[in-house]
Amino acid sequence: MAALRTARTAVALLAVLALATGCGAKVAEHADADADADGKTSGRKASGHYPVTIENCGVKTTYDKAPQRVVTNDVGIAEIMFALGLEDRMAGYVAPDYRADRESVPWKDGYEKVKWLSKKEITKELVLDAKADLVFAGWNYGFAEGRGFTPDALKKLGVGSYVLTESCRNGGAGKARGVMPPLEALYTDLTTLGKVFDVEDRAAKLVADFKKKVAEAQAGVPADGERPTVFLYDDGRDKAVTSGAFAGPHDIITKAGGDHVMKDVKDTWPSVGWETVVERNPDVIVINNYGDVTAEQKKQFLKSFPPLADVSAVKNDRIFVLDYVDLVESPRNPAAIAALARYLKGVREQ
Secondary structure: OOOOOOOHHHHHHHHHHHHHHOOOOOOOOOOOEEEOOOOOEEEEEOOOOOOEEEEEOOEEEEEOOOOOOEEEEOHHHHHHHHHOOOHHHEEEEEOOOOOOOOOOOOOOHHHHHOOEEEOOOOOHHHHHHOOOOEEEEEEOEEEEOOOOEOHHHHHHOOOEEEEOHHHHHHOOOOOOOOOOOHHHHHHHHHHHHHHHOOOHHHHHHHHHHHHHHHHHHHHOOOOOOOOOEEEEEOEOOOOEEOOOOOOHHHHHHHHOOOEEOOOOOOOOOOEEOHHHHHHHOOOEEEEEEOOOOOHHHHHHHHHHOHHHOOOHHHHOOOEEEEEHHHHOOOOOHHHHHHHHHHHHHHHHHO
């Protein structure tokens, strides 16, 4: 669902160059100051922080310096870097032209400072053209076995990888499910990247602020009261694409005071039959706003689809919209929880 949509000689040449220069995960001599994406010093003096070893999706990597030319895939992943203040460590980002508001977020300047490399799928050619030393993406958020864009494939080109923790369970054969709760994945990535880029204090403050915002949202949820049941509608007509227990919406719904009707589905973004939605009769439907079909079009479909006519959410017009970047792992998750909590409070009080 969330996956984004040259000549061999040039690719081979760039691969050789990439191998020759290496990346932040390879052993390198310490400098008095790190160079930024343009080769200028950023003013960040060597602090004795490196080498540092981190674990990401079960893989341990040692960094002898901070990566300097990171390419990210998808808007939520770019915003993780922006929130950490790492724009000067980025060679660019790949992301579709989502409708999400980019002006009201605290890290909006990142979109102006960092080059938007492509609105289509990320490729090895694009990564090499950008002279990237690290790709930050996720399984089904850029990495895909089927088209050969994987951490192992990039490693052969001399490019490192960092995998979005929310997506760890989708890697390879997709057997490792339930790595950690989705919101915990956000905190894990902020903390781990803080170590990689030597901005641990900044990462710790972000995590603390986000946890505080989530706690404030949860403070308004009755401890023993009945929770409105909530269904996440991503897309689909013949069947509904929705969130299982391992995708971001599960945490967002439950921490906002809702009862996620698909919490028993041990998957990320499965498809379910409409008869399941009717049977579970959600009080509220949350629409994932992205793609060519607008949120209003999705809402009109739900309200006009005969099988859903007697479903509580449709009958009572309780349909709430969140943007794609609110629902996948991103720094917008805590604010999304707060917004949905306010809406569900109104539902409880009706």
